Amino acid sequence: MKVLKFFLVGFLFGIVLTKSEAVSWYRIYEMFQFQSFHMYGIIGVAVATGILGIQIIKRKNIKDIKGFPIEIKDKENSNARYFIGGISFGLGWALVGSCPGPIFILIGAGFLPVIIVLIGALIGTIIYGALKSKLPH
Amino acid sequence: MDVIFQTWPWYVSGFLIGMVMLALIYFGKNFGMSTNLQSLCSMTGLGKRIAYFDFDWKANRWNFVVVIGAMVGGFVAMHFMSDPSNVNINPKAIAQLAQMGIDAPNGKLMPTALFGEQIWQSPKSILILLGGGILIGFGTRYAGGCTSGHAISGLSNLQLPSLKAVIGFFIGGLIMAHFLFPLIFKS
Numbered sequence: 622m623k624v625l626k627f628f629l630v631g632f633l634f635g636i637v638l639t640k641s642e643a644v645s646w647y648r649i650y651e652m653f654q655f656q657s658f659h660m661y662g663i664i665g666v667a668v669a670t671g672i673l674g675i676q677i678i679k680r681k682n683i684k685d686i687k688g689f690p691i692e693i694k695d696k697e698n699s700n701a702r703y704f705i706g707g708i709s710f711g712l713g714w715a716l717v718g719s720c721p722g723p724i725f726i727l728i729g730a731g732f733l734p735v736i737i738v739l740i741g742a743l744i745g746t747i748i749y750g751a752l753k754s755k756l757p758h
Numbered sequence: 759m760d761v762i763f764q765t766w767p768w769y770v771s772g773f774l775i776g777m778v779m780l781a782l783i784y785f786g787k788n789f790g791m792s793t794n795l796q797s798l799c800s801m802t803g804l805g806k807r808i809a810y811f812d813f814d815w816k817a818n819r820w821n822f823v824v825v826i827g828a829m830v831g832g833f834v835a836m837h838f839m840s841d842p843s844n845v846n847i848n849p850k851a852i853a854q855l856a857q858m859g860i861d862a863p864n865g866k867l868m869p870t871a872l873f874g875e876q877i878w879q880s881p882k883s884i885l886i887l888l889g890g891g892i893l894i895g896f897g898t899r900y901a902g903g904c905t906s907g908h909a910i911s912g913l914s915n916l917q918l919p920s921l922k923a924v925i926g927f928f929i930g931g932l933i934m935a936h937f938l939f940p941l942i943f944k945s
Contacts, residue, residue: 624823626785631824634778635831640762640839641771644832645867647847650855653928653935656848659768664909666772667779671914674780685786693783696902696912696919703901703919707926710897710904714927715934716942717890718868720905721791721898722828724891727868729829730836734873737884741891746795748892749899750810756900 635726644726646718653715701757713745763841779910787820790907792898794821841865858943886942893930901926 641663642648652660677683678691685691714720717738719727724742727735749756779789797815805812845863852862860871870876877883898904901923903912909927912920 624820627820627823628827628830630778630781630785631827631829632831632834633774633827634824635828635833636835636839637766637771637774637778637831638828639832639835639867640766641768642765642845642867643771645845645863646869646872647845647851647855647863647867649931650935651847651851653931654848654851654854656851662768663772663775664905666769667775667910668913670773670776671779671910672916674776675783675914678780678783683784685784687786689786691783691786693788693915695915696908696917698919700922703922704926704929706897706900706902707908707923708897708930708933709893710901710923711927711930711932712934712938713890713893713895713897713930714905715931716893716938717872717887720894721795722904722906724894725791725794725825726828726832728832730832730867732868732873734875734877734883734887737887738891738894741888741893742795742895742898743799743891744888745892745895745897746799746899747804747808747895749896750796750799750804750808753810 634722635729638723638726639730644719644723644730649715649718699758705757762839765844765846775910776914779906779914782824785820788907789911790821790903791825792895792904792907793818794825795895796899797821836867858939860943897930 638644643660643663648660651657675693683691719735719738721742724735724739728739782789796811797818800811800813800815842865844865845867847863855862855869860869872883872886877887901908903920903923908920908923913924
């Protein structure tokens with residue numbers, strides 16, 4: 622059961638991202654050309670749902686499934702890493718039209734050329750890991 | 759049944775994605791897909807050479823299970839829940855893409871020009887996918903999160919750093935889609 626719940630959450634995530642076409646290269650292109658509201662609507666409603674849910678969790682001190690208090694860590698404040706890293710990610714996101722979640726979902730859906738994107742993403746991760754101490758954070 | 763086969767509306771999809779994130783929080787975890795890239799590298803033993811990969815990746819095994827679930831979900835949605843009416847994008851986008859030699863969707867999720875089987879014979883196409891992947895992997899790990907970790911989870915928790923990252927995502931995406939695309943996809 623422990624493993625099953627994570628599988629089911631992932632399964633739902635894969636279906637929703639495919640059926641909403643958020644995994645589609647075309648939808649990302651259209652989003653960056655401001656030619657459709659679709660992607661903005663998806664992200665906007667996801668964030669609105671998340672804000673509401675997290676506020677409820679915080680105000681009612683809801684415990685997690687094991688009965689521990691839920692603590693959501695704050696992100697470290699800084700500029701360089703978010704802007705430089707963010708811009709690099711955005712360039713790649715628009716070019717190949719997929720972020721890390723969709724990379725896996727598309728490979729599962731049978732788009733084998735996306736494996737090249739995954740290999741690239743792993744190389745990029747290794748480059749970051751190797752350069753981490755030399756980069757401004 | 760038609761509703762399931764058609765493109766799911768943004769308000770249903772957005773709500774479900776929000777619920778996926780909240781479910782993971784309730785399970786005592788968090789929603790972040792790009793962490794898996796770091797875990798995959800760590801699995802290969804890279805931690806002996808690079809400190810960034812020296813951590814207990816086994817603690818993140820639950821996230822691999824999420825990924826496997828997502829891959830199976832993608833397979834099921836693609837093969838059993840699709841319809842030729844899908845991916846109905848703006849005609850203006852179709853016209854712009856045609857000028858760059860990229861085919862219209864006609865029900866396909868991905869353009870054949872970029873993701874068709876013929877790309878295995880095209881070094882340029884392989885370089886585009888590999889280069890895009892490198893930018894994604896490097897950027898998401900440098901920024902400490904991707905669309906799931908920053909845009910959805912971070913903004914939901916009202917994190918200013920996540921807003922900065924998302925602004926970065928859009929600066930990069932707009933530069934690519936408006937200025938670099940015409941250079942890369944000259945037809």
